[in-house]
Amino acid sequence: MTDTLTAFAQGKIDQLAAASLLRTIQPTRRMAGVLVERGGRTLVSFSCNDYLGLSHHPEVKAAAMAAVETYGTGAGASRLVTGDHPLFSELEARLATLKGTEAACIFGSGYLANTGIIPTFVGPGDLILVDELAHACIWTGAKLSQAEVVVFRHNDVADLAAKLAEGRTGAPKALVATDGVFSMDGDIAPLDEISRVCRDHDAWLLVDDAHGLGVVGDGSGTARMFPDARVDLQMGTLSKAIGGYGAYVCATQPVIDFIKTRTRTVVYSTGLPPANAAAAIAALDVMAREPERIAAPIARARRLTTALNLPPAESAVVPIILGEAETALAAARDLETKGLLVVPIRPPTVPAGTARLRLAFSSEHTDEQIDQLVEAVRPWLPR
Ligand SMILES: *Cc1c(COP(=O)(O)O)cnc(C)c1O
Secondary structure, eight states: OOOHHHHHHHHHHHHHHHTTOOOOOOOEEEOSTTEEEETTEEEEESOOOOTTSGGGOHHHHHHHHHHHHHHOSOOOSOHHHHOOOHHHHHHHHHHHHHHTOSEEEEESOHHHHHHHHHHHHOOTTOEEEEETTOOHHHHHHHHHHTSEEEEEOTTOHHHHHHHHHHHHTTOSOEEEEEESBOTTTOOBOOHHHHHHHHHHTTOEEEEEOTTTTTTSTTTTOSGGGSTTOOOSEEEEESSSTTOSSOEEEEEOHHHHHHHHHHOHHHHTSOOOOHHHHHHHHHHHHHHHHOHHHHHHHHHHHHHHHHHTTOOOOSSSEEEEEEESHHHHHHHHHHHHHTTEEOOEEOTTSSOTTOEEEEEEOOTTOOHHHHHHHHHHHGGGSOO
């Protein structure tokens, strides 16, 4: 007889499998560049967020290895306990400069950043407005805050303005949270207009730019593409274009000082391994030196959108929306037989009826690989 916990889990798994919604983690070896080994075959991956190939860059790897030799593998405890590591303050200064803010705070991961930052600034009685397609960790942070959570339509500034006007009265504080580049859609939030609406209603603006840094605008991310936008909390990760692990938020000095004393995922969570900070600093060095590397992922993405007559890519992410989960699964299987790894994205990661292939482009993809992808995707395009 199985125990009730195991029976519960098995029942859920059976339900998900029947609906083509079961996810399993496939043994896969990432190699240098865009190649992966899976099931004894080498595939070209279009599913990885290592947009600039920096996770395997010789300089970035060397910086990480040198940091391990000098400082060991772990931070030992929360930064408030062990004290600040010089690599942490160096990385924070670099990020603040890049984003044009007074200060920055690094986190263990993007998920930890948003789940920690949001409840630090809004609580019960306050208001938080979230774009309907914002990343899962923004929703988790919003829920944890116990503020009233209001959803606004994707990139719909009029809807945001109406809902903010309605909810703002009575709420002592209001926060608007959105992705800068949307992780599953690849489009960009209109931060100039969003920021204006926020200012009109004295609402603070948090932008999660995990997919913007190193890719859009001058490489510093989405905010600088909108010179008039004021983004109070510029959050992003070190896990995508930076090629490593960890996250950050850039803001004014008092905002950062408050986060460092109050945010639970900083105070009660171990600091980043020093090697991750060293790798991120080296990655920022490479980015600063090689603007052509930053321009490459969007150029690669546009090669595909042009060939397939799709709207021009705005970022390194291009969705091919297929509708039903089974269709996305079948398309991904077909592409895999052609040597291409494209992971199907299904609900609840994306809304029901919008299962898709999410294509992610890297500076390391060749034109030939993209042309191969174009031909493989073409028969799946909805008519
Ligand atoms: C990946 C991602 C995160 C989470 O970052 P991790 O460092 O992987 O935890 C947060 N927000 C967005 C928009 C992301 O794409």
